[in-house]
Amino acid sequence: MQELGSANMNFEIAYPWVFFLLPLPFLMYWILPPLRVQKDAFKFAMFNRSVKVLDEAPRKSAWIAKRNIVQWASLWIAWSCLLAALSWPRLVAEPEMKVKTSRSFLVAADISFSMDTKDWKVDGKLISRWEATKKLMSDFIEKRKGDRLGLIFFGSNPYLQAPLTTDLETVEWLLDQTEVGMAGQVTNIGSAITYANKVLEKDTLDHKVLLLLTDGRDSEQDVAPMDAVKAIAEDSVKIYTMGIGDPTQKGSDLDEKTLKSIAEATNGKYFLAMDQDQMEKAYEVMNELEPMEFEEEEYRPEVPLYYYPLGLSLFLILIHQVFRGIFHLFFQKA
Structure with a gap:
């Protein structure tokens, strides 16, 4: 009742x-x-x-x-x-209005060892890139109430942390349980995109979006990133890429050229997030580019x-x- x-x-x-x-x-x-x-x-x-x-x-x-x-x-x-x-x-x-799912939004985040680098300053304290990313990603997920959301984490290999679901609280909880290094040491961007394509191609919704976050360069172990992009573009998946960290900093492996090419090939957009403020602005721009155009239906309690x-x-x-x-x-x- x-x-x-x-x-x-x-x-x-x-x-x-x-x-x-x-x-x-x-x-x-x-x-x-x-x-x-x-x-x-x-x-x-x-x-x-x-x-x-x-x-x-x-x-x-x-x-x-x-x-x-x-x-x-x-x-x-x-x-x-x-x-x-x-x-x-x-x-x-x-009668009341009930929100229906509008799209499938999959987040693929890099959790290789480089994401443990503590070069982000938040509230006067240095924290790791992953801790800052996780916090802002949680805020972003909470605002996507019209979407089905899923999580993929990758390092040497990708794995599915949360399947596509409208249960955003569970997605946020699973995000909070993830730590750096759980998927291996290096960054395998091509495998992450290929795995994301397998998850999205089984989904029935027409509008599919992939957000790819990384601070490194593809390890070139399996599939080249652009080869993986060709396959996922055939399924009309739009990819937004986000580079984490300062590419001009000494020791940075961020491959902006590849991330920009991935976004352009799927009519997406590339964002550079060197600190928390830039990442927050990137999420705001993404919300404007991918607004929640809710489909609504009437139901009577x-x-x-x-x-x-x-x-x-x-x-x-x-x-x-x-x-x-x-x-x-x-x-x-x-």
């Missing part, structure tokens, strides 16, 4: 045609023959003589059950209550009431059976 608070409720019967069955017991009353109940009989050779001696008139071995009006009335009321339950009575509120007439019907049938048993017991003793 759904709680509807102080919403205005109207009584409604879903299947009123069920009440056309109301006369059915009366038809059975007139059509079916009376019930004959067999009684125990005692037979012996001198039966007629014994009857004369005892001065008792012999009774028939069967009795015909009389059609008791009270019993029939109670059964008909029980039948009416049963039909009332089958008609599905309910209290219905005013309701409170079912069928169990009230159903309970009354069962109670009346139970009472009828109890009195019937008492009557038969009394008759057998008579």
